Amino acid sequence: MKLPSRDAMARHADGPGDEPGDKPRADEPPASQRVRLPRKVVERPIRQVVKRLAVALLVLVATALIVYVDRDGYHDNSDGPVDLLDAFYYATVTLSTTGYGDITPVSDGARLTNILVITPLRVLFLIILVGTTLEVLTERTRDEWRLNRWRSALRDHTVVVGFGTKGRSAIQTVCAAGLAKEQVVVVDPSAGAIEAANTEGYAGVTGDATRSEVLKRAEVHKARQIIVAPQRDDTAVLVTLTARQLNRGAKIVASVREEENAPLLRQSGADAVITSASAAGRLLGLSVLSPAAGKVMEDLIQQGSGLDLVERPVVRAEVGRGPREVDDLVLCVLRGHRVLGYDDPSLGSLQLTDRLITIVRASPGARGVADRAER
DSSP states (O other), X not given: OOOOOHHHHHHHHTOTTSSTTOOOOTTOOOHHHHEEOOOOOOOOHHHHHHHHHHHHHHHHHHHHHHHHHTGGGEEETTTBSOOHHHHHHHXXXXXXXXXXXXXXXXXXXXXXXXXXXXXXXXXXXXXXHTHHHHHHHHHHHHHHHHHHHHHHHOOSOEEEEOOSHHHHHHHHHHHHXXXXXXXXXXXXXXXXXXXXXXXXXXXXXXXOTXXXXXXXXXXXXXXXXXXXXXXXXXXXXXXXXXXXXXXXXXXXXXXXXSGGGHHHHHHHTOSEEEEHHHHHHHHHHHHHHOHHHHHHHHHHTSXXXXXXXXXXXXXXXXXXXXXXXXXXXXXXXXXXXXXXXXTOTTTOSOOTTOEEEEEEEOSHHHHHHHHHHHX
16 A cells, blocks of 8 residues: 655644645534533434423423312303313413413412412413523533533543444553553544444544544543554554544554555654564464464454463562563563563563563452552
């Protein structure tokens, strides 16, 4: 796959408005409509309508009974006394604000009841009837309030670009390791993918992640880690370059299909690059040579089941020991910017500033030990 030149990527990553004649696309909706937060499951519309009708009927019956109990304080201009039918008739025309005036309160008690009881019931009745309209009018304000609260509370989150097979699996892995769903923001150009992400409990931004404007709506400048998993390698390079310009300190992990594009991704700012085609091929080859070894490798890359790869700091009780003297099975030691194998002669004893890559049995208890070590 032929990728664009670095100058072209730099111009593209600057976002809309940085180049002459570069304007936002006219078909893009306002920003508030492209950030979608997960919603709680609401009742079906027919059930909501039935409930509102039931409450409205209850208010009508209550008003009629109040009038009937105090019927001596009312006068019917047609036949004088007020019966039960007249009470329901008066309640209907009063609550609907029709008010023909043929039945009127004449006593002080009836008039006081109209002021203190029936008038609030009339207001409640009208609110119930126009509740759907009020809900539509207030929906945008409520969404804006939720969005502003979400933006102010979002810190050190994970941005996932692409909600396909790779992106979804990456999210499941980090969430299995303890990341809360509220700390994940999905960016994808497909509205259907964002809807699926919302259904699973993740916030989503609909748009082209190669544009800085879209990544800013995902608060990428405040993110701790960014997972780049689009369908195309050239898109991955552009997204990585744009994300690195917006956030210099975030950890960026990107996926590409072709091995030859991995160096360009690293030059664009990716901390780690996973070649999906090569990785799948190596796993296939390993499974051919040794099905058991392939099964173990597949188990290791599935977080939360069987065996897990865990990175954790060295605890004080392990300082001064060798990697083989630790309770966990140590594969590598991270010392500064170097990754040292457990049998590296230059490793020596463990230091408090080291970090360990270990294999542990996947269980809540094992994860809790790692979490306590982090703290």
